Amino acid sequence: MIPPDEKHLEKIRRDRIWFVKKNAEWVCSVPNEVWSKKQSDFINSQYQNRNSYPLTKIQYLHLIETARSLSDRRKGSPSMPDRLKNRMNGD
Amino acid sequence: MTIRKDSDKIFLDGRNLSELDRFVCNVLDIISKYTSYVIVSGYVAILFGRSRSTEDVDILIPFCDISLFIKLHDELLENNYEFLNAEDSFGLFSILTSGSGVRLCEKDSFIPNIEIKFVKNESDDYSFQNRIPLIIADKNFYISPLEIQIAYKIWLGSEKDIEDALFLKEVTSDFIDEKLLQEFYSSFKVKL
Numbered sequence: 227m228i229p230p231d232e233k234h235l236e237k238i239r240r241d242r243i244w245f246v247k248k249n250a251e252w253v254c255s256v257p258n259e260v261w262s263k264k265q266s267d268f269i270n271s272q273y274q275n276r277n278s279y280p281l282t283k284i285q286y287l288h289l290i291e292t293a294r295s296l297s298d299r300r301k302g303s304p305s306m307p308d309r310l311k312n313r314m315n316g317d
Numbered sequence: 318m319t320i321r322k323d324s325d326k327i328f329l330d331g332r333n334l335s336e337l338d339r340f341v342c343n344v345l346d347i348i349s350k351y352t353s354y355v356i357v358s359g360y361v362a363i364l365f366g367r368s369r370s371t372e373d374v375d376i377l378i379p380f381c382d383i384s385l386f387i388k389l390h391d392e393l394l395e396n397n398y399e400f401l402n403a404e405d406s407f408g409l410f411s412i413l414t415s416g417s418g419v420r421l422c423e424k425d426s427f428i429p430n431i432e433i434k435f436v437k438n439e440s441d442d443y444s445f446q447n448r449i450p451l452i453i454a455d456k457n458f459y460i461s462p463l464e465i466q467i468a469y470k471i472w473l474g475s476e477k478d479i480e481d482a483l484f485l486k487e488v489t490s491d492f493i494d495e496k497l498l499q500e501f502y503s504s505f506k507v508k509l
Contacts, residue, residue: 255318259331261366262332265333266333266334270336273336273370273429283427286401297475304468304505311439
């Protein structure tokens with residue numbers, strides 16, 4: 227299979243960012259009861275299928291470890307602002 | 318969305334709780350008997366309305382001694398929870414002290430699960446020391462301060478993390494300390 231080219235991946239990224247902004251705009255524009263009802267309906271439908279996961283516990287843990295090791299997500303901790311470092315050290 | 322702030326607490330009045338929220342609340346009710354905690358990462362964005370679910374909820378707890386951990390472990394098991402890691406309480410404690418997380422779930426149902434880690438670095442410590450009570454339907458969720466949460470998610474750098482950060486910043490913009498956020502951006506060398 228030929229992976230999608232960088233231009234296509236960039237378009238997908240932009241589309242997703244656009245959606246996140248539109249979704250945030252909508253969440254801000256309606257009462258808490260409205261967005262949370264939609265959100266909980268969506269989450270609950272996944273929750274009800276939680277036992278249909280096609281992996282065992284061990285396979286799931288292995289999957290997570292493998293995904294983490296392959297991920298380009300940064301690991302560790304960024305450097306904290308000096309002002310807050312001092313506060314943490316009690317200075 | 319209506320966010321109400323009263324002293325150090327944030328209220329999301331009228332927000333419905335999902336099954337995922339109830340699962341988290343039930344676990345946190347037990348954990349809170351033994352230790353303080355702070356919720357970090359993606360679930361914070363979900364609490365504020367991000368339209369996605371999650372398989373795991375990340376929480377940090379301060380280092381504790383093994384006797385306290387065993388009490389917590391035993392009560393969780395008595396309440397029909399289990400740890401995914403195939404270890405006894407000593408093994409789980411050893412995983413925690415090594416800096417890794419242990420995963421807690423309802424018995425025989427490993428999704429969703431809660432990944433528990435000890436506070437282990439400066440950013441964890443800041444999130445824990447400055448945690449914010451978020452009140453939803455009379456339930457308390459202690460969450461990481463929004464400013465570090467947004468900057469940290471950008472720093473992590475995956476598409477999902479950046480989208481969570483963007484969403485959180487958009488919906489909580491009136492409650493964010495912009496100067497503090499910029500301070501984190503600068504220190505973490507990130508920008509949204």
